[in-house]
Amino acid sequence: MSKSTHREDHLKALYTLGEEAGQESWVSTNAMAAHLDVKPPSVTAMVHVMSELGWAEHRPYRGARLTPLGKKLALTLVRKHRLWETFLVERLGFGWEEVHDIAEQLEHIDSVSLVDKLDAYLGHPTIDPHGDPIPTAKGQIADSRRLTPLLEWPHDKPCQVGAVKDSNDKVLVELTSLGIELGTVLRPEDRLKVPLALAEEVLVEPQSSQEISTNE
Amino acid sequence: MSKSTHREDHLKALYTLGEEAGQESWVSTNAMAAHLDVKPPSVTAMVHVMSELGWAEHRPYRGARLTPLGKKLALTLVRKHRLWETFLVERLGFGWEEVHDIAEQLEHIDSVSLVDKLDAYLGHPTIDPHGDPIPTAKGQIADSRRLTPLLEWPHDKPCQVGAVKDSNDKVLVELTSLGIELGTVLRPEDRLKVPLALAEEVLVEPQSSQEISTNE
């Protein structure tokens, strides 16, 4: 991995964990180390670098969090990742469980015009194959959907699959084999077939328009 | 750059220079160093590594050349590079002068299924945007065209642009602005407009079928 690839990976880890924990909070060294599969001292070292670069703020023995600049850079990475995932699924025909690792590499390709052209080629998509929103070129996430965990959705109302949580590949494969993909309409009776372990990975929204049901 | 990216860059340099010089010949350390923009001792070190990996043969103080395995690996890199260039030009709308640097990054993406799917998505192209042949998945280059330098082509016969030599970006831009691209038919009178410096970068073949002329 290149210098910038390493930095970008740490940046994205800090962004991701920071989002999970809430805006103000400090992300612990251990959490980042676990997320990146490295040892804590490596994270400390890279946090110092990110701090030098103005990407992150570091409170020794407390943790780190992104500066506005760091957050902006992280969002361009997220944007690239999700655009590439969209390309891989929609154009190349990959399954939604296959694309994460490849996009993880593609997101580090350094070319602004490439991202712009890819975005246009895909028709300026707003969500990726897992239902995650794609930030705009300016780093805005405009996600107007109101997603609800499937398990919290009223049992008697139909809904539509809007996203899946960051899941392992197996969960995604099993969902596919049940006929569940993005946009699938789930009627009350459809939900009975879905094992709990899978159902808790699914986020739904109110049924919108003409969409597919699990019964084809 | 990652470990494998560095190795792959040296491998490709050795392949490229070896092709230019002819099959049997040894590629000098200096030539590789100049091509890769590193100092000779770095090349020596990497040649040792490639030798360890079974990719290259090294005769101290003479040079290096690829083993059959090395050549096979180099051809998969060339294949990836040229497929990505094709994608960038044909799908994303880049100019043929813009794609080399981006493809240089993309060719290092590690995923066999990605290459296969990209190849299929592009319709199994046989030449890239510069007219260079794209090796097959098995590393075969089947280029049946008989390309001739434009300057050696009979002055009274029309021809068709089949390829451009590895040129700098400016040459490619100027060719484009003269209406010359891959497949362009050049009639005897068209050739008069082409400056020598550009003409010597162009390879042509007999006119085949329905194609574009410079006069639109």
Added chain:
DNA sequence: CGAATTTTTTAGGTCTGTCTAAAAAATAAA
């Protein structure tokens, strides 16, 4: 509150690819 535990940082080392400077081999020239 003070001791035990956990977390984080520092210290020091490895690995890989780069470099410069010096030595060795090959080539060119006198």
Added chain:
DNA sequence: TTTATTTTTTAGACAGACCTAAAAAATTCG
């Protein structure tokens, strides 16, 4: 063919990202 020049390799050092082990700070618990 003997010397001078060029090319290549070796020797030794540096930069970056990683590691383990030990020290320092924070937290938890009796």
